[in-house]
Amino acid sequence: MLLFINSANCQVAGFAIATVGWILTTTSMGLVEWRVWHMNNTSLFPSGPVCVGMWKVCIYHPISNYNRTKLCRHFSYRDTYLPLDIHVSQNLLLVASILGLLGRASIIFALRNASMGPSSIGN
Known part of the structure; x- marks a missing residue:
């Protein structure tokens, strides 16, 4: 029986797919959209979405329908x-x-x- 797929080609293809997966995984670690909350109007901040990630939290302030500002704070191990x-x-x-x-x-x-x-x- 003939094998049309070379074993070395399968290994290289598996390595390439695993490398792309690892790059996407490490990239997703830096994203802040792990948890998305809605903050009600408080005395310090207006109501709006809050994105909580593994390394930082970002609060979005809507200025107009098309523009919004972002305030981010990085977490530390002392928090x-x-x-x-x-x-x-x-x-x-x-x-x-x-x-x-x-x-x-x-x-x-x-x-x-x-x-x-x-x-x-x-x-």
Whole structure:
């Protein structure tokens, strides 16, 4: 039986898809649209949407129908008002991103060894 798909092509395609997925995942970590709330009119801020992310919170102030300003504040590890799930998620996302980077490096090394052979390492 003939195989029309080369094993090396499948490995490279899998690496490319996994790399695109890792890039999109690390990019989504910086987005503030993880939680979207509506804040009622308070003495400090007018009513409007509030976007809460893993690393910062942004409050949107509508000025007109087409224009709005954005006020953002970055979280720090010293913020005691943050819920425990935000702190845990920050740490897990950071660890997952670093492990993804190490996984990319090991896959590159494995694909290099598979295509060139292990005898070219010592030379």
